[in-house]
Amino acid sequence: MMNRPRFIIAIVAALCLVAALQGWSQRKVTPINTPATATQPINEFGNDTARINARMRATMVHYHDENGNVIYVDTITGREWRDSTAMKAKKPMQYPLWHAVSVGVDIWNPVMRAFGQHFGLIDFSAQLSIHNRYKPVFETGLGLANNTPADNNFTYKSPLSIYFRVGMDYNFLYNSSPDYQFLGGLRFGFSPFSYSIEDITISSTYWDLDAHPTIPGQHATVLWWEVAFGLRVKLWGPISAGWTFRFHSIMHDYKGEYGRPWYIPGYGSRGGAINGSFTIAYTIPLNKKQPPKVNLSEDNSTLYFPEDTGQPNPEQIYQGKDAQNPE
Numbered sequence: 001m002m003n004r005p006r007f008i009i010a011i012v013a014a015l016c017l018v019a020a021l022q023g024w025s026q027r028k029v030t031p032i033n034t035p036a037t038a039t040q041p042i043n044e045f046g047n048d049t050a051r052i053n054a055r056m057r058a059t060m061v062h063y064h065d066e067n068g069n070v071i072y073v074d075t076i077t078g079r080e081w082r083d084s085t086a087m088k089a090k091k092p093m094q095y096p097l098w099h100a101v102s103v104g105v106d107i108w109n110p111v112m113r114a115f116g117q118h119f120g121l122i123d124f125s126a127q128l129s130i131h132n133r134y135k136p137v138f139e140t141g142l143g144l145a146n147n148t149p150a151d152n153n154f155t156y157k158s159p160l161s162i163y164f165r166v167g168m169d170y171n172f173l174y175n176s177s178p179d180y181q182f183l184g185g186l187r188f189g190f191s192p193f194s195y196s197i198e199d200i201t202i203s204s205t206y207w208d209l210d211a212h213p214t215i216p217g218q219h220a221t222v223l224w225w226e227v228a229f230g231l232r233v234k235l236w237g238p239i240s241a242g243w244t245f246r247f248h249s250i251m252h253d254y255k256g257e258y259g260r261p262w263y264i265p266g267y268g269s270r271g272g273a274i275n276g277s278f279t280i281a282y283t284i285p286l287n288k289k290q291p292p293k294v295n296l297s298e299d300n301s302t303l304y305f306p307e308d309t310g311q312p313n314p315e316q317i318y319q320g321k322d323a324q325n326p327e
Contacts, residue, residue, distance in 0.1 A: 061075055094175045108278040118145060124141060125137060125138070134168065135171060137165075137167055139166070142162055143160075143191075162191070163264075171183055192219075220261050222264045224248050239281070240281050241279065242278075
């Protein structure tokens, strides 16, 4: 019988032999020498930051708030933050919703009448400024006509009549100073008026007599549209002045027993497709609060809002930090 020391040595040798046989039977593992650039769709060098950020935004959990901002969510901590690129894409309004009201008077027709124009009188306007961008406008005025054409044998008269125009202007310089405005807009005009034709002379060579009939007062209602473009500049204080050029066309016309009227209050002579105005306006501000100044960073990648606006700092947003809970 084998003594105990030899028996223990034999068991240990058997165990070592079994372990060696298992090591030889295991599969050999070949180390991976493929470079990272060949296995990763995006490498992580500094020049690829934009690509990495784009891929992260596409795969991260996000939603849109009531203002249309993209809100990203950290699914581990639950922290939320806004996308700084979306903030840059949406250009903020520099001026408040109810910005100002302007009232004005057109001095073009009075001046032209002083130089011999035979129609028109005066025009008033009121305009509301919304964000210094959209400008609903209402215009009204009084017009009359008394014209005897040089080569004709009659006198056209239209007594004092009222007209209305309503429409909207768009300020293309809405985020610039309201002291300078470039406007484009659309108007619809309406005028009920009357007219007559007097001092008509009809000569008869057969009888050697002249007849002088009169076309009594005719009543007409005309509706038209017009496209307007104008410039307005500040003169001093709340006073500004501006040119407006209008292209117009009649939508609904009147044709009576004796033909169509030659002059339409607020529109001008029938044969003119373009007219203009020169307006002096007085502006009343509705919100005296100064608009926040918004500046781009040096690399134009983020927007910086002053602290008194209550807006979060986009640098913290870009880093995934909440302005109210900075780390």
